[in-house]
Amino acid sequence: MPGGGDTSEEPHWQGHRQRLRGKLLTRGASALADYEVLEVLLMAFIPRRDVKPIAKALQARFGSLSAILAAPSADLVKVEGVGETVAAYLKAIAELNARASRETIQKKTAISSWSQLMDYVRTELQHEKREQFRILFLDRKNQLIADEIMGHGTVDHAPVYTREVARRALELQASALILVHNHPSGDTTPSRADIDITRQIIDALDPFDITVHDHLIAGTGGVTSLKSAGLI
Known part of the structure; x- marks a missing residue:
C-alpha cells in the first residue's frame, strides 16, 4: 500500500x-x-x-x-x-x-573437596556487607554435619564466644570444625583478633579432642586460609 x-x-x-x-x-x-x-x-x-x-x-x-x-x-x-x-x-x-554449592559440600568429604569448600565459602560470604562468623561442624569422616552462623557484627566486628562454640560442637557430636568469616572491606588479610580468637577456640576444644582444621576468611579478594598462611 x-x-x-x-x-x-x-x-x-x-x-x-x-x-x-x-x-x-x-x-x-x-x-x-x-x-x-x-x-x-x-x-x-x-x-x-x-x-x-x-x-x-x-x-x-x-x-x-x-x-x-x-x-x-x-x-x-x-x-x-x-x-x-x-x-x-x-x-x-x-x-x-x-543451595547447589551447599549440596556439593554436604555430600562430599569437606577436607578432600577443598576446591568445592573454597567455592562454597566464597559464594556464601564474599559479598556480605556485615561481618559474619560461621562454623562448619564435621564428623569423624570430615563430612559436613552443619553450617551455622555463630555471630553477626558491624562492618568490622562479629562477636564470637568460645564457650558457645564448644557447647554447640559437643551438642552436634562434631569431631572437627572449620571456622569461617568474612571481611566486608574485601581485604582477606587476617587481623590479630582473627588469629587470637582462632587460638582461643583451639584451646577451648582441645580437652574434648575436637580439632580445628582451619580458619577461612572470605572477601571480594578471595579466600585466605590461616593454616596455609602458617598462622595456626
Whole structure:
C-alpha cells in the first residue's frame, strides 16, 4: 500500500535473541560473555524488550556476576529496567546457586573437596556487607554435619564466644570444625583478633579432642586460609 510501512517487521532485538540462544545451544554457556549470560536470563523474565542494555547496566553497577546475585533487591531495582519481579528472580537464582554449592559440600568429604569448600565459602560470604562468623561442624569422616552462623557484627566486628562454640560442637557430636568469616572491606588479610580468637577456640576444644582444621576468611579478594598462611 503506497505510503504505508511494513508493520510486520520484527524488532532488531528479536533476531539478537535468536542468535544468542543459538550460540548458547551450539557452543555452550562458556562461550558467552558475562553480560550475555545475564541477557539469556533476562530474556526469560522480560519477554518484550531489548535486555542487552539492562544486562550491561547491571554489570557496570555491581562489577561482577557474583556481586549482582549477592546484591539486595533494593539495590537491584535501582538499575533501569529491573523491577521487583526481575529482582525476585535474580535472588531466586542466587539461592539456587548457594543451595547447589551447599549440596556439593554436604555430600562430599569437606577436607578432600577443598576446591568445592573454597567455592562454597566464597559464594556464601564474599559479598556480605556485615561481618559474619560461621562454623562448619564435621564428623569423624570430615563430612559436613552443619553450617551455622555463630555471630553477626558491624562492618568490622562479629562477636564470637568460645564457650558457645564448644557447647554447640559437643551438642552436634562434631569431631572437627572449620571456622569461617568474612571481611566486608574485601581485604582477606587476617587481623590479630582473627588469629587470637582462632587460638582461643583451639584451646577451648582441645580437652574434648575436637580439632580445628582451619580458619577461612572470605572477601571480594578471595579466600585466605590461616593454616596455609602458617598462622595456626
